[in-house]
Amino acid sequence: MPLEVLIRTVTEADKSEVLAVVRDAFSVGNADGREEVEIVESIWSLDCQVPAGDLVALSGGEIVGHILASLGSLSGVVIPGIAPLSVRSDCQRQGVGSALMATALRHLEVQQFPFVVLLGNPTYYGRFGFRASGPWGIHYLPVGMNNPHFQLLQFDEDCEVLTGEYVYSWEVQANAQP
Ligand SMILES: CC(C)(COP(=O)(O)OP(=O)(O)OC[C@H]1O[C@@H](n2cnc3c(N)ncnc32)[C@H](O)[C@@H]1OP(=O)(O)O)[C@@H](O)C(=O)NCCC(=O)NCCS
Known part of the structure; x- marks a missing residue:
């Protein structure tokens, strides 16, 4: 049964609750969600959100x-x-992740980005239209060349896809430091 949700932009007041949700979602098995919490904090501190x-x-x-x-x-x-x-662990598999992804993709498409990338489970992300990026010549080197978990979704299929090594926002900044 889908959970009815309201989707909106994060505000300053949301931030600690967001971090708690991220930590909870990624605390699976031996993982404690710290890496994902640090990624969110880095993006916020660099102010490089789309x-x-x-x-x-x-x-x-x-x-x-x-x-x-x-x-x-x-x-x-x-x-x-x-x-x-x-997605908070007690609310998973009720359509929340799909609703967030659908909204985010709509927002990216109207901003006329040619495509978007992510690293994740191909079975899950395939349902939104993501495909392995390796055949396009796009790689994310921390997970190795042609890793099927690194995926791309094209907004405009006629648009020429660039090739090369993708660098996430927080890595661009880290690489730029002397
Ligand atoms: C993965 C995640 C974002 C999916 O969000 P969700 O709200 O639980 O998923 P939805 O309800 O939108 O979609 C449910 C479907 O996705 C599938 N699914 C959920 N998590 C999945 C996963 N990790 N891998 C593959 N499929 C998954 C379910 O089997 C279900 O399939 P069905 O519709 O055929 O039954 C959420 O489960 C989560 O936060 N997981 C922990 C953190 C994580 O792994 N994030 C993604 C990093 S790549």
């Missing part, structure tokens, strides 16, 4: 999910990357 790409899903006034798209780089061109997508 406009309208930092979204929460609310149910009963509580934050139950979050998605974050930020401005990474592919061969010097600004390309959005989605990371992370988090």
